[in-house]
Amino acid sequence: MVGVRAASVQVVIYRADMAERTYGELPQFPTGSTFRDRRELAASGVHRPLQAGICGGKDGSESIVVSGGYVDDEDRGEEIIYTGQGGNDPGTRRQIADQQLTVGNAGLARSQLEGNPVRVIRGAGGDAAYSPPTGYRYDGLFRVVDHWADTGIDGFQIWRFRLVSLDSIDSPPTDAIDGVPVDRSAAVVQRLIRSTAVANGVKKMHHYRCQVCGVDLTTPTGPYAEAAHIRALGRPHNGPDAPGNVLCLCPNHHALFDAGAIYVEAGLVRDWQGNELGVLRTVPKHKLDSAQLVYHRKHRCP
Numbered sequence: 001m002v003g004v005r006a007a008s009v010q011v012v013i014y015r016a017d018m019a020e021r022t023y024g025e026l027p028q029f030p031t032g033s034t035f036r037d038r039r040e041l042a043a044s045g046v047h048r049p050l051q052a053g054i055c056g057g058k059d060g061s062e063s064i065v066v067s068g069g070y071v072d073d074e075d076r077g078e079e080i081i082y083t084g085q086g087g088n089d090p091g092t093r094r095q096i097a098d099q100q101l102t103v104g105n106a107g108l109a110r111s112q113l114e115g116n117p118v119r120v121i122r123g124a125g126g127d128a129a130y131s132p133p134t135g136y137r138y139d140g141l142f143r144v145v146d147h148w149a150d151t152g153i154d155g156f157q158i159w160r161f162r163l164v165s166l167d168s169i170d171s172p173p174t175d176a177i178d179g180v181p182v183d184r185s186a187a188v189v190q191r192l193i194r195s196t197a198v199a200n201g202v203k204k205m206h207h208y209r210c211q212v213c214g215v216d217l218t219t220p221t222g223p224y225a226e227a228a229h230i231r232a233l234g235r236p237h238n239g240p241d242a243p244g245n246v247l248c249l250c251p252n253h254h255a256l257f258d259a260g261a262i263y264v265e266a267g268l269v270r271d272w273q274g275n276e277l278g279v280l281r282t283v284p285k286h287k288l289d290s291a292q293l294v295y296h297r298k299h300r301c302p
Helices: 038-044 103-114 196-205 251-258 290-300
Strands: 013-015 022-024 054-057 060-066 079-083 118-123 136-151 157-165 217-219 222-224 226-229 246-249 262-265 268-271 276-279
Touching: 022 060, 054 103, 060 079, 060 103, 103 136, 103 157, 136 290, 196 226, 196 246, 226 251, 246 251, 251 262, 262 290
Parallel strands: 060 118
Antiparallel strands: 013 022, 054 060, 079 157, 118 136, 136 157, 217 222, 226 246, 262 268, 268 276
């Protein structure tokens, strides 16, 4: 019933608090395992739903199917820009309503925050370059590295998720950000060099105090704060590595900001439901780029 491509597979299994949620590979179905149809796939446990493209809930998502069901999907092999679930007409495969950050979509976002791997299954209806000719194929573990709201091809709001192969080096796609050349470091893995001078400069302007809560953390080696890029660097957001695109935050508020749980609007910090939390702490010499704050609000918050 199930075909398996010979491969050396390291078994990595994670258990969630919910007993039925299993993250990672199933030992009996290594990468390359194939399935005739959704019923056989569901019976294997690799992807349990008979129809839904995401297996998961608000606690996390354990697997997805990429099979051409959404026109906004982009499959690049080791990188997938995956469209969340909801608002899709299964007959035409077109988007007819906005998507919400709930159920499986919320689960994929949770898997990003907690670092849980996601099993990726490709179906015959997906990109021909990476999909099986028939049926379904388990193509290994991926990690969710980003998620954001966007306007899809059909004009409705969609949630997009960037996943990369667990073994991918995830190298940058270009040598420029907004047309400005970016240096690369020669190493085993090439990565964008993000200006430590910019990050450290912003933190020094604020004396390492969080712009949201005002806390200053002291360690044996000196003060500690984190530089949060308002619009993320690198693809697909390509934000500028400039002081106007950086906030000085404590680790807690950095995590909340990146997760879309808080945002800044007209000098006020608000939670994702719009409730006012306080005034953003500012200093005269640090001018924020309002366009990046608008981008963050639009693409990060539900």
